[in-house]
Amino acid sequence: MSKRVAVNGRLYNRSERPVVVVCVDGSEPAYMETAMARGRMPWLKSLVEREDSTNVLAESVIPSFTNPNNLSIVSGCPPRQHGICGNYFYNQETGEEELMNDASYYRAKTIFKAFQEAGASVAVVTAKDKLRKLLGHGLDFSGGTAVCFSSEASNKANLSDNGIENVNDFVGLPVPSVYSSDLSEFVFAAGVKLLERDRPELMYLSTTDFIQHKFAPEEEGALAFYEMMDGYWAKLDALGAIVVLTADHGMKPKHNSEGRPNVFYLQDQLDEWYGENSCRVILPITDPYVVHHGALGSFATAYLPDGVTADEACARLSSVAGVEVALSGPAGCDRYELPEDRMGDIIVITEDYMSVGTSEDRHDLSALDRPLRTHGGLSEQVVPFISNCAMPALPNDMRLRNFDAFYCALNYAV
């Protein structure tokens, strides 16, 4: 067994114990804190009270969206390096707006692929199928050392594409609805089964934030969801794995007291200042699943016409109520470690209570069945970072990121 695995400029020790990283989509720290305080997460509560565990906060990558963070966690590096900075971007070379769901947009190598090449076995289970292709990029399913599938397409999993078949029989659960907490529960049920059967060296379990978009931490919909997860995590722990629990991003209410969304319509504002459609606003949260957020997040980028400088636009935007950050593309990409070729001339981030949209007439808010809770900004950057192991040599001066999960589990957990 080779001693260390090098990938994306970092070295990872191999582990005798299986390592399981859990990414709870949209898990604002208050969710676990509230559920523990109300006695709904007994395993987690006793864990964080132990001396030999880790319970700290970490930072997600910005934009605090699902795909950039999932890809960072499985790559151990920021989006500048792996290229996935949202669901959606404007391709300046072709002039097209493109979904970044396909693995061809990914520019790094996953930790799983590097470990598989070094002889390790790996398993990845994700809720939505849109993420599965990206997470499983480059894995070799021919040798029985990799498994990668989604709950959503669990009935379609096969040996050649996923390294596993008859998943629903194996897990003992039917294909869940894409808009349900079952989609995430399936991930954990499968994870426990895989750990029992294969004991893979690395496992990654990634959920969907359907529940967190709908329910605040103190609501029963959220409490029941965290209670469910607690039971599965206890099993992963009991099976002897090094477990690290983190999140891709947090979640904040962005609605007023009447329950209507607080939205800054950036395209409308730029149209007013610089002429209709002279600027192009891109919301990287945009994807085919709009029910839970109506394509409203707290992060936008925009392309400016000739003659309008980033300085001029940022100066105006900085004085708009609810705008937290307005930076030029180069400055924003430098600060948040984003790929410049997939970001525009300016980057706009809204505050914790405010979302950002394009034009008012392009958002169908009727699809929102609950007051808007969403993410994407700096206010959703703080996430839990919890392990059933202590990490005494972890440097105090290190800026801990959610994408350090495998790094810490493999290099610091004792």
Add this chain to the structure above:
Amino acid sequence: MSKRVAVNGRLYNRSERPVVVVCVDGSEPAYMETAMARGRMPWLKSLVEREDSTNVLAESVIPSFTNPNNLSIVSGCPPRQHGICGNYFYNQETGEEELMNDASYYRAKTIFKAFQEAGASVAVVTAKDKLRKLLGHGLDFSGGTAVCFSSEASNKANLSDNGIENVNDFVGLPVPSVYSSDLSEFVFAAGVKLLERDRPELMYLSTTDFIQHKFAPEEEGALAFYEMMDGYWAKLDALGAIVVLTADHGMKPKHNSEGRPNVFYLQDQLDEWYGENSCRVILPITDPYVVHHGALGSFATAYLPDGVTADEACARLSSVAGVEVALSGPAGCDRYELPEDRMGDIIVITEDYMSVGTSEDRHDLSALDRPLRTHGGLSEQVVPFISNCAMPALPNDMRLRNFDAFYCALNYAV
């Protein structure tokens, strides 16, 4: 002609005018300022007094050494992405200390290669041959669209390895001594000839800091050197090129009033604290050319034994006189954008007046023929960034780096 070239996460516009980036090795801003003030750089002086030019300061990458910065300038990204973080590193996988002169250590793609693939012609001339292979990585010399050679090995240049032959006849100069200002003069003489003959779309001219290590800005050795360069730069300008002048790093005197070097011997200190040779100190400035600095810079990294945490070592080092920064490997790599697999458990940077060594008995200071002037730290991070073009749309919020030279020339120069 394709409109834009994508490389390392950035987009570069193509240019009708040839672009020449000049990297003056070790060009602390005071060198040009002093030479201009004393009337020795008439072209540069009149340039910076014009409205339609650019004269600002930029930051180098840390460590402020030659190779990390040259590779950043030709890649448009920090060392974390391209992998070259010094001349020298400790390979934890093999247990060997290795020179990083070979292109196999480089993890990115040069701007030259990307432009050549897009149909552009490119030319690279560097003083020392050790840098030539890295800068020319991946270029195709078969089609007459790339030239890459060094002054040092100008007599060995041939069509298959360098895209040019009979360089000394072409330039009209013999092979210069490696320890001379002629080595750098040859770079500019060749650059002017190449611009006249080939008018390449991109050109990169990179000198050696032999003069700056020896002479302070007000000394005649330095003044004559900058006067020489001024004449060549005027020719590049007159030939119609967009010219950007920058530096890989600055240069500071690190000696006491008797002319003896100020050195913090890190290996000796760690030996005293933790036991002889229990730690391994690496000085990434180390290379076969030791005459001008005796392998003394202001940046070191070290590997700690089991049982000594980075926190513990950094806390002690932070109180040592002359130590400016002592960070854990992960924190230092995050802050300075370095590849973690080529850095140790701690990173140590010394102040402007102080250099850092390994053990006193491992540095042959008798090779130093002048009081020590060197670089590597934060105090040598500020460098000139001068262009014969204005860049009115360059965002004010952008942290300007020397490695933005091609980006600014291609995307912002008017």
